[in-house]
Amino acid sequence: MPEVVVHAKxxxxxxxxxxxxRGVDLEVFRGEFLTLLGPSGCGKTTLLRMIVGFxxxxxxxxxxxxxxxxxxxxxxxxxxxxxxNLALFPHMNVQENITFGLLTRGERKSAALQKATQMLxxxxxxxxxxxxxxxxxxxxxxxxxxxxxxVLEPSVLLLDEPLxxxxxxxxxxxxxxxxxxxxxxxxxxxxxxxxxxxxxxxxDRIVVMNAGRIEQIGAPQEIYDHPETMFVASFVGDTxxxxxxxxATAGARVSVELPALGQTVEVQGRGITPGMAVNxxxxxxxxxxxxxxxxxxxxxxxxxxxxGADIRYSVTVGNQNLEARRPHRPEDRMLAxxxxxxxxIDWANGIAFPSAA
Amino acid sequence: xxxxxxxxxxxxxxxxMILSLGTGxxxxxxxxxxxxxxxxxxxxxxFVSRREAMSVFLYTHQMALLVSAICVVVSFPLxxxxxxxxxxxxxxxxxxxxxxxxxxxxxxxxxxxxxxxLINAALMGAGITTAPIRLMFNTTGVVIGLVHIYIPFATLSxxxxxxxxxxxxxxxxxxxxxxxxxxxxxxxxPLAMPGVIAAxxxxxxxxxxxVVTPLLLGSIQQMMLGSMIxxxxxxxxDFPSAGSAAIILxxxxxxxxxxxxxxxxxxxxxxxxxRS
Amino acid sequence: MRGFELSRRxxxxxxxxxxxxxxxxxxxxxxxxxxxxxxxxFGGGPAASFRNAYGLPFQEETGIKFRVIExxxxxxxxxxSASAPQYNSSYHSFAGAMRLYKMGITExxxxxxxxxxxxxxxxxxxxxxxKHLVGLPVHFxxxxxxxxxxxxxxxxxxSWNALISPKFKQRVSATRPxxxxxxxxxxxxxxxxxxxxxxxxxxxxxxxxxANSVTAYTSMAQNNQLLERGEAVASAYYASTVWxxxxxxxNNVDVLIPEEGALMLPYVLVIPKNxxxxxxxxxFLAYASTPAPAERALEGTGSLPFNTKAKVDDxxxxxRFNYTLPDLVKQLYSPDWAFVEATRLDLIKRLEAEVLxxx
Ligand SMILES: Nc1ncnc2c1ncn2[C@@H]1O[C@H](COP(=O)(O)OP(=O)(O)OP(=O)(O)O)[C@@H](O)[C@H]1O
Ligand SMILES: [Mg+2]
Numbered sequence: 001m002p003e004v005v006v007h008a009k010x011x012x013x014x015x016x017x018x019x020x021x022r023g024v025d026l027e028v029f030r031g032e033f034l035t036l037l038g039p040s041g042c043g044k045t046t047l048l049r050m051i052v053g054f055x056x057x058x059x060x061x062x063x064x065x066x067x068x069x070x071x072x073x074x075x076x077x078x079x080x081x082x083x084x085n086l087a088l089f090p091h092m093n094v095q096e097n098i099t100f101g102l103l104t105r106g107e108r109k110s111a112a113l114q115k116a117t118q119m120l121x122x123x124x125x126x127x128x129x130x131x132x133x134x135x136x137x138x139x140x141x142x143x144x145x146x147x148x149x150x151v152l153e154p155s156v157l158l159l160d161e162p163l164x165x166x167x168x169x170x171x172x173x174x175x176x177x178x179x180x181x182x183x184x185x186x187x188x189x190x191x192x193x194x195x196x197x198x199x200x201x202x203x204d205r206i207v208v209m210n211a212g213r214i215e216q217i218g219a220p221q222e223i224y225d226h227p228e229t230m231f232v233a234s235f236v237g238d239t240x241x242x243x244x245x246x247x248a249t250a251g252a253r254v255s256v257e258l259p260a261l262g263q264t265v266e267v268q269g270r271g272i273t274p275g276m277a278v279n280x281x282x283x284x285x286x287x288x289x290x291x292x293x294x295x296x297x298x299x300x301x302x303x304x305x306x307x308g309a310d311i312r313y314s315v316t317v318g319n320q321n322l323e324a325r326r327p328h329r330p331e332d333r334m335l336a337x338x339x340x341x342x343x344x345i346d347w348a349n350g351i352a353f354p355s356a357a
Numbered sequence: 358x359x360x361x362x363x364x365x366x367x368x369x370x371x372x373x374m375i376l377s378l379g380t381g382x383x384x385x386x387x388x389x390x391x392x393x394x395x396x397x398x399x400x401x402x403x404f405v406s407r408r409e410a411m412s413v414f415l416y417t418h419q420m421a422l423l424v425s426a427i428c429v430v431v432s433f434p435l436x437x438x439x440x441x442x443x444x445x446x447x448x449x450x451x452x453x454x455x456x457x458x459x460x461x462x463x464x465x466x467x468x469x470x471x472x473x474x475l476i477n478a479a480l481m482g483a484g485i486t487t488a489p490i491r492l493m494f495n496t497t498g499v500v501i502g503l504v505h506i507y508i509p510f511a512t513l514s515x516x517x518x519x520x521x522x523x524x525x526x527x528x529x530x531x532x533x534x535x536x537x538x539x540x541x542x543x544x545x546x547p548l549a550m551p552g553v554i555a556a557x558x559x560x561x562x563x564x565x566x567x568v569v570t571p572l573l574l575g576s577i578q579q580m581m582l583g584s585m586i587x588x589x590x591x592x593x594x595d596f597p598s599a600g601s602a603a604i605i606l607x608x609x610x611x612x613x614x615x616x617x618x619x620x621x622x623x624x625x626x627x628x629x630x631x632r633s
Numbered sequence: 634m635r636g637f638e639l640s641r642r643x644x645x646x647x648x649x650x651x652x653x654x655x656x657x658x659x660x661x662x663x664x665x666x667x668x669x670x671x672x673x674x675f676g677g678g679p680a681a682s683f684r685n686a687y688g689l690p691f692q693e694e695t696g697i698k699f700r701v702i703e704x705x706x707x708x709x710x711x712x713x714s715a716s717a718p719q720y721n722s723s724y725h726s727f728a729g730a731m732r733l734y735k736m737g738i739t740e741x742x743x744x745x746x747x748x749x750x751x752x753x754x755x756x757x758x759x760x761x762x763x764k765h766l767v768g769l770p771v772h773f774x775x776x777x778x779x780x781x782x783x784x785x786x787x788x789x790x791x792s793w794n795a796l797i798s799p800k801f802k803q804r805v806s807a808t809r810p811x812x813x814x815x816x817x818x819x820x821x822x823x824x825x826x827x828x829x830x831x832x833x834x835x836x837x838x839x840x841x842x843x844a845n846s847v848t849a850y851t852s853m854a855q856n857n858q859l860l861e862r863g864e865a866v867a868s869a870y871y872a873s874t875v876w877x878x879x880x881x882x883x884n885n886v887d888v889l890i891p892e893e894g895a896l897m898l899p900y901v902l903v904i905p906k907n908x909x910x911x912x913x914x915x916x917f918l919a920y921a922s923t924p925a926p927a928e929r930a931l932e933g934t935g936s937l938p939f940n941t942k943a944k945v946d947d948x949x950x951x952x953r954f955n956y957t958l959p960d961l962v963k964q965l966y967s968p969d970w971a972f973v974e975a976t977r978l979d980l981i982k983r984l985e986a987e988v989l990x991x992x
Binding site: 407408413460464467473493494572573575577578580585592595 | 708732736809811854862977982986988
Binding site: 052053054073074075076079080081083084085086087088089090091092093100101104105132133134148149152158 | 523525526528529530531532533534535536539543544547548624625627628629
């Protein structure tokens with residue numbers, strides 16, 4: 001049983017009549033890289049701000065290292081945070097930014113300087129101590145913000161979309177860096193993003209949030225392969241969705257009639273009773289296009305996108321649009337738009353969810 | 358960009374004003390250097406050798422120091438309050454004193470602070486004192502009057518700088534373990550310092566040049582150099598005395614402000630230069 | 634070269650004054666035409682009184698248009714417009730007129746041009762020499778003991794020394810050296826020694842009054858308020874303010890002449906050098922020296938005519954000033970204003986040395 005560092009218990013936050021966070025229960029384990037993922041406005045920042053202590057929960061408790069800190073001010077919590085806009089102190093140079101927390105804590109200046117130097121080389125900024133903040137690039141600022149928090153060795157470090165402002169290339173580079181640093185220092189990271197790819201690549205566990213609630217908590221692969229709600233399924237990764245009706249259930253399997261295709265298929269599904277209206281999701285990689293006849297149905301290619309490793313196709317089957325993806329190999333023949341093709345779907349990887357209405 | 362001829366015409370009155378003011382100032386300077394027997398520093402020597410002139414001069418600078426210090430201390434929390442309130446109406450409220458003429462305001466103080474004013478009436482009515490305490494016609498009165506008029510200037514200069522401080526810096530510092538006092542002393546104050554310095558400089562210069570308030574709220578021992586120059590200029594037409602006093606006042610004010618300007622450079626040395 | 638030097642120096646001072654006096658120079662008739670008499674006078678009472686008692690009747694009689702421009706200080710107005718005179722006449726104290734004449738800003742008044750001067754007692758003529766005056770005397774007021782009747786009784790103020798008595802410690806007010814040099818000190822000097830030139834005595838007395846004062850006032854508006862509110866109960870001050878207040882129905886401030894007497898405050902009209910229309914200006918002064926306008930001016934501001942032919946309502950004077958005109962003339966002292974003016978700047982500095990230092 002891993003040790004719990006942060007425990008948010010039944011936390012709710014209301015701003016006047018807006019409920020930003022509703023009934024969140026969350027346990028964060030020591031040393032893990034946990035990501036809060038969700039669309040804009042779903043309450044990620046609000047949850048972080050309650051954990052760090054900038055906001056008081058309307059109801060519920062925050063426990064860190066086994067101590068209830070709900071009433072404890074931020075500066076007495078064993079916690080660090082890299083803010084969305086970094087909040088580097090513009091009137092201090094890099095070194096002063098990094099030693100600020102150490103000196104606040106009462107450490108000797110020489111010891112603090114030494115730690116700052118170590119920290120700068122850890123984040124790849126050796127020799128930048130005397131640079132002024134406005135003389136740094138975006139990525140360098142990012143590293144300084146990280147360094148000045150990590151140097152304090154907090155029990156947990158919160159990062160609110162720290163990579164949001166960076167361009168794609170730098171972002172990917174920083175993702176790797178961040179992960180490396182986190183492993184190296186072993187501090188628990190709670191990382192916020194609304195970029196699902198970022199979440200998938202970096203996290204030990206992902207918390208998917210929607211409209212103030214947690215939809216699902218799990219390892220990236222689990223979230224991707226076994227989404228528990230339609231929201232998670234469609235938010236994490238690409239999906240095709242078919243509307244249908246459950247005909248029969250057998251354990252974790254459901255037979256669903258799909259009017260759009262005129263077929264009845266067997267997919268995964270829990271908590272579904274026969275007769276129920278359902279949505280069936282199927283990832284594009286389980287939709288195979290081949291021009292040999294004999295496929296269960298055929299469709300017409302409407303669009304084709306070459307993305308290097310993959311080729312993405314849009315296909316119309318009946319009156320339903322489908323996304324398909326297949327790995328690209330040079331020797332393969334590409335399908336031309338408007339070509340007709342057989343469509344084979346691996347329904348065993350489809351999942352049915354009760355439809356909302 | 359080229360000015361159209363009409364636009365240039367609009368500038369003429371301004372030009373005229375600058376010219377006539379400039380001539381006046383130039384003339385005043387000339388007057389104080391040219392004595393009956395050619396160029397001389399007599400007017401300055403006369404000023405320096407008059408004990409009362411020097412004492413008025415020193416008193417003027419003491420007052421400037423005191424009033425700017427008080428204004429800064431009072432205006433800082435006021436500016437913070439205004440920024441927190443985010444309400445334009447409060448800013449207007451602070452600006453209100455600027456809308457009332459200086460003379461009317463000063464008479465208002467007489468009604469409040471005078472020996473028969475509200476405060477003394479209340480104190481004596483409540484039996485706290487038996488004789489009126491002196492709240493005006495002394496340094497206290499002048500300080501109260503000047504602080505009152507200059508607070509809007511000080512508050513606005515601090516407010517403009519303070520309101521630009523990124524609020525997230527406070528959160529950032531708290532997340533690094535800094536308590537309220539350390540956040541204030543190491544983050545807020547240093548970043549607001551240019552505003553504080555501007556406030557202090559403005560109030561210092563305004564106080565140095567005060568004419569009416571010291572006359573109306575002080576007695577004769579609270580004479581400040583501005584009032585003295587005003588009298589010499591417009592009542593007794595003693596131009597050499599007025600000119601030399603004005604030059605001494607201006608130079609000494611510049612000298613007094615210099616450390617503040619250096620301090621401003623120093624506190625902003627790490628901030629990006631494009632800051633205005 | 635010397636002459637050039639001097640005029641250049643004077644120009645410099647004038648330019649400086651113009652710059653400072655800008656706010657009210659700009660409100661005056663810049664580039665005034667020569668088709669009218671433009672007079673500079675103090676805003677408020679004096680200007681209105683002059684318009685009604687002197688200006689309009691003169692305009693009716695001669696057809697020459699008359700206009701008063703109100704200024705805070707007539708001397709500043711003349712000095713700041715010296716390089717381009719726009720006023721044809723202006724109203725001043727004796728000392729002020731002397732200063733202006735010395736500065737070369739006003740022209741000398743030839744006694745022979747104004748036959749009515751024969752009706753003014755010789756000692757009231759501000760002479761330059763046997764044939765010339767610095768200005769034409771029109772009327773006078775006085776510097777009396779003004780007091781608040783709610784807080785002080787006339788019996789307590791029988792002597793000027795009341796102002797230095799412990800009884801009124803911090804309850805009197807006094808003017809500052811710039812005006813004390815004109816009025817208080819010359820008067821106290823004369824009062825104490827019989828000689829206005831023995832300034833030491835006057836200075837010492839003034840210093841004691843200042844020490845006894847709640848404050849040294851700086852404007853008439855301020856002292857009016859001090860007296861009306863009783864913040865100051867007594868003050869050596871212009872009796873005309875009491876007149877004006879009584880006229881407005883405010884009766885708690887009154888004036889009396891202590892047993893030592895009081896100082897007469899004479900006023901004159903002057904003509905600026907190179908004024909736009911000198912002939913009309915002289916005509917106006919001639920008219921102003923007749924009894925009629927002075928008689929009319931009395932009611933408005935309490936200005937008492939010099940012209941002995943003028944007929945005045947003595948009952949009104951008694952009601953407002955507490956004395957009849959002959960009574961007043963008897964008790965009022967008229968100093969040598971030329972001496973006052975000549976010693977004024979030095980006296981101001983001596984007074985400042987005495988009273989400015991913090992105690
Ligand atoms: N101070 C506040 N006052 C009122 N409503 C607020 C406040 N802060 C946040 N909210 C609301 O709470 C909800 C959650 O906001 P939050 O900032 O937590 O979202 P987020 O998930 O961080 O979004 P993003 O990805 O855009 O940063 C939003 O609807 C927001 O409008
Ligand atoms: Mg956010």
